[in-house]
Amino acid sequence: MADKGKLAIYWAASCGGCEISILAINEKILDVAAAFDIVFCPCIMDTKARDVEKMPDGTIDVCLFNGGIRTSEQEYMARLLRQKSKVLVAFGSCAQEGCIPGLANVTDRAEIFDAVYCTSASVDNPGRAVPQTETRVNGFLLSLPVFYDTVRTLGQTVPVDYYLPGCPPEAPRIWDAIVAILEGKLPAPGSVIGAQTTVCDECPRQRNEKKVKAFKRTWQIIPDEDTCLLEQGLLCCGPATRAGCDARCPRVNSPCIGCYGPNAGVQDQGARLMTALASVIDSQDPAEIDRIISEGIPDPVGTFYRFSLANSLLRRAAKVPDEQRHELPLPKAAGAQE
Amino acid sequence: MAERIGVYVCHCGSNIAGTVDVEEATRWAGENLPGVAIARDYKFLCSSLGQALIRDDIQEHGLTRVVVAACSPHLHEKTFRRACANAGLNSFLLQMANIREHVSWVTRSKEAATEKVKSLIAGAVARVQHHRPLEPTPVPVNPHTLVIGGGIAGIQAALELADAGYPVYLVEREPSIGGHMAQFDKTFPTLDCAACILTPKMSEVGQHEHIKLLTWSELEEVSGSIGNFKARIRRKARYVKEETCTGCGLCIEKCPRKVVDEVFEAGMGYRKAIYTPFPQAVPKIPVIDPKSCIWFERQRCRACEKLCPTNAIDFDQQDEILEVDVGNIILATGWDLFDCRRIPQYGYGRLANVFTSLEFERMCNASGPTGGRVVLRDGVTEPESVCIVHCVGSRDSHYNPYCSGICCMLSLKMGHLILEKTGAKVYACYIDMRPNKKDYEEFYQRLLEEGMLFVRGKVAEVTDVARTPPEEGKLIVQVEDTLLGKQRRIPVDMVVLMGAIEQRRDARETGLKVGISCSMAGWFIERHPKLDPIATMTEGIFIAGACQGPKDIPDAVAQGAAAAARVAGMISKGTVMIEPVVATIDEEKCSGCRICNNLCPFNAIDFLDDEKVSRVNAVLCKGCxxxxxxCPAAAITGAHFSTEQVEAEIDGLLWDAGGDGEPAPTDQPELAPAATE
Structure with a gap:
């Protein structure tokens, strides 16, 4: 099997759902295994970073990288895998646009540490001990990766060849991408492997001209099964979200939450969604509009930028004045292998 | 960077060059901006020599894009587009940077102004590279014209067009045309009888073969654009069949219900529940006001119906919607009088013998409620003294900062009428006398000679609280006479308030319907305050008369005629060129979410049920x-305003801004010595 390709699957700031989604292609995983040797995948195999460091540059044919970049270690792995891979794929929403971990960009490290290690109701930490990058214990130096103030996407960290959107990417779309890779029918580097339209295109609901008098939250109504959810006042992100999931959520009477990211040609999904919603609010009275928004959308950032904050135009709430960065040096390259 | 860009920076005499180092900005653009093949500055680029310079450069240097940094594109974009077209370059391959209105006129520091000019030029240069050639589309002009408002301005506009043979729809919300002018007795400065000069025009309108008169009607909605508007007009139920009614007036005579006429008689007189506002009304067909009619109130009476000799009364009539296709629309919606109750210290509404100017007009009118006699509110007593208060709600930062323009002359006219009719003593309290048009100053001199008394000062208060015996039973006008430098208390029998001329209360809604906006003071905004006071920023929509700003009759007539001339010119030309700046929907990207469907102010977006996508009708689209x-899917692109073009412009504008503090993504991972374990 000398001509088998080499596949790496890595996770950074992510939940593990992307790996599960890869397995959800079911028996087709055998076809993947027939085509590729999986050379690196800490989730399912006992492989170490050191194994990758020893590889000559460009050894890995395809690396599916999921997760955002939150720590110096993740940044190091991103740069390392970039160096060792011919094709680097930002796999899933975290790697593409920061996803849920990226929402932490509304705050910074100090606040996160404070919440997690000090003030959380389930924590008893009177000494306010928080993780340190370096700690000396019995004369030995212990180190932890640097926890950054800002979550970055893979594309903001290293050059990425392809993006596969979704939280997680749907199994059929993963298979489409694998087929495209195997058959060499990939689009231009730097592009998103996915649809060019939005979720509404796949949604079977009846759509009319939209006029929204009040936004409802999902627990407030049981929506009609046939009509557009947005028209019923549910804040459905479908119009501003790339298709590819077959309108999975709207089909089960639940509004789209936007996990497939912005459509092709859109830089800022949240801004698109906001202008779209602003356009359908059915009132000319500023006070009433204010009320419709504040009552119906209590968490605007979490609603409009649930998946895309780290990749939005603003990227984070306010700049951290002296944000600490720590770039670990990469190993010296061995000669690239053909 | 294949484009060859010519950059031209205008001095505009000293307008720009006085504040901007034009030579430096030009040199900088030529040396630093990518794609710039030639950069020149010139004294007046809009001159024919300036245009020739651009034209020759395009031909000699093979320029493919042109950037002109000069004044607002509102003024000269057409000029420079033409210069490009004359040299064979598509006129949309031009971009203007506004360095006059946006820089030199609003900046003092030469250094800062020059830097800003550099940024604007950099933005224009970056943008113009992404421009695409576009061609305007010719569209036929519907020869019908809609005139909104049947006052003197609207009447004039309608007659001018109709006399030229072009069909006109004239819409008036009241039962008769005539407007405010029909309420007046005399007109200044000639003292012509208003009715004598107005009613011939009114009857001409009523009988004109090319005018379709729609009274008791209001504009509901307008769609479409220049050349091809579609207007929905609500014809309010008249309850009188227009085709059957002969206007004999028997119904009016026999109607038992009398109510105060708040509109035409300004609250000074009565009308019936079925009425025409005045005897010379056009059309002479009455309307039934359902709010005052006994039948609508308690299902009794129907006297008019029983007595009508032609059976023209129809209590079952409903409002009708009439749809008309027109090529152009003229708004001549007129004005409303300032509500004098808003200045409580002047006592209007509280002190009986304080009158508004309109009330006084009706009183002076021979066919008005007093038969033309000037009397106190009791209807009998002639005043022995009258004070006319100028600038009530005008030239007053609490109400309207502007001058209403006509009140000085109105006051003189009223002074003359009072002197003529009663021999009373007439005072006028003014801030400044402004009789500033032909024969107006002479009229002022005439009134000085006739003995009208002028007190220079803004009235503080009108009160009935006497301080001295001669003040008992009088209205006392408290005013500082600024020429004497003394406070005065002038006891009079009657006070007339020269209320401000204000925009119609519903003008903003009217403006929204046709797509034009109102100024801070409320007036409809003209395309250019000096050079184009008739046209608006929306092509095919014209404004005439007081809806554009306070005006006397000659000015309103002139504007009505001017608007008609503009429209007639367009109709006789036959076609208009529509800007190709329109939106298009990429049907691959469109998911059919329908968010755009009811947003279009021009109703240019259709949803195609079969394809489940939306589509823009390019003829209706105005490129707003x-x-x-x-569009949440970014499926809609605006030609000449594509995301690519706008983002390039922003990038150019921010040429000197630092990065966002992010380290640039490393193209090649840095290869450092291996980490020691």
């Missing part, structure tokens, strides 16, 4: 960009 911004 509303749908482009709203």
């Amino acid at each position: 960009g509303t749908c482009v911004a709203a």
